[in-house]
Amino acid sequence: MPRLRLSSGQRLRVQLLPEVRVGKMRVREGAHAVRWPEAAESKIVSPTTGPGWTVLDERRRGTRFVRLPIKSILNSPQQTGMGFWSLNPYVGCEFGCTYCYARYAHRYVVERARGRGELGAAEWSDDAFERQVFVKSEAPDVVALTLNPARVGDHAIVIGTATDPYQPAERRFKITRRILERLAQFHGLKVGLITKSPLVARDVDVLRRLAERGRLTVIISLIAVDALLVRKLEVRTPMPAVRLKALEQLVRAGLHAGVMLAPVLPGITDDVGHLGALMRAAKDAGAAFVRPEPLRLYPPIRARFLPVIAREFPALLPKYERAFDAAGFIAPAYAAALERRVARLQRELGFPVGDARTNRRTKGTQEAVQWEIPL
Secondary structure (H helix, E strand, C coil), rough: CCCCCCCCCECCCCCCCCCCCCCCCCECEEECCCCCCCCCEEEEEEEEEEEEEEEECCCCCCCCECCCCCCEEEEHHHHHCCCCCECCCCEECCCCCCCCCCHHHHHHHHHHHHCCCCCCCCCCCHHHHHHEEEEEHHHHHHHHHHHHHHHHCCCEEEECCCCCCHHHHHHCCCCCHHHHHHCCCCCCCCEEEEEEEHHHHHHHHHCCCCCCEEEEEEEECCCCHHHHHHHCCCCCCCCHHHHHHHHHHHCCCCCCEEEEEEECCCCCCCCCCHHHHHHHHHHCCCCCCCCECCCCCCHHHHHHHHHHHHHHHHHHHHHHHEEEECCCCCCCHHHHHHHHHHHHEEEHHHCCCCCCCCCCCCCCCCCCHHHCCCC
16 A cells, blocks of 8 residues: 555555455544444345345455345234234344354345345355344334334334344444334334343433333343353353343433343253352342243254254253254243243242243242253
8 A cells, every 4th residue: 555654654564465345434634533434335246145235344254244125124913923023123143143043034035035036046054144144224214114103003012033133233334223213203112122232232322212202121131141151152242241231231221121041041051050140140230020031943943053062062962852842842841840940030039920921920839940840
């Protein structure tokens, strides 16, 4: 770069840099400030990105962020079979949790686009979930144009049911924040937000406006407080202590926030020791509630997660192979025993007692002990 020089007058040299793609930028003299464009764009054709698909950014390690054109953003309860409306600003996630059930949604988007001739010929691969993240850039405007509170009715709108709305991409693109700003223009909405990221604390100002005009619940997702255990299963997620610190910030801001024990992993995080430690840490951080969510091992996820179990917890592999039904759900007896165990801990720690989805009270008074949860 012969025209770029240091203050000493020496030329700026960059070694071992095979390729640089630079968009427009402004540099202010003396302020040492560089402003990058909000979303530098380029049209790229590759085996995974076809003609007309806009690449918004690309990480050094290879993750590519691609604009996903959309006409709608809200999924109704009739579409999902859940008791709420769902909204996901991104498809794919850099966190890349080994157990994540949302990979099927990414595969669906890729295969559907390929069927329309919009993507290249390369087949979908499992690591595409964290290496090709689709960004719904138009989502905030689509929310503003299509949201009908009367149609939503008394149902909640839950953000982050498939992929994390505060994954690393959000720091750059701010899609989730702009969606929240649009939702805050309405009165009387019930909104839920699920994330593993402390980045959610960045948007406390918008979240408070949303809570003032409706009902807001923020859910921090955690599997354990043991950082070494978390890193075995979640390669790139923020550490538990950082998430709990973000929870403290949300609570101090007057927001209704708590922790989802999700997913609870049979034989790994479902014992009283792990559950109790996490729930006590949540209590110390000011959580208003804790809710369990058992692992769902859908067929597409099974092929990815079982090798992780074989590597990290080999003694559990035979049990995992037979514990889940063909649809990916664990035996009802296990789910009921887990609910009883969590309910006992909830009572001991002063949390509301209820399950993950409906918060209805646990039936019966039988308390769970560790051996009650068989595999």
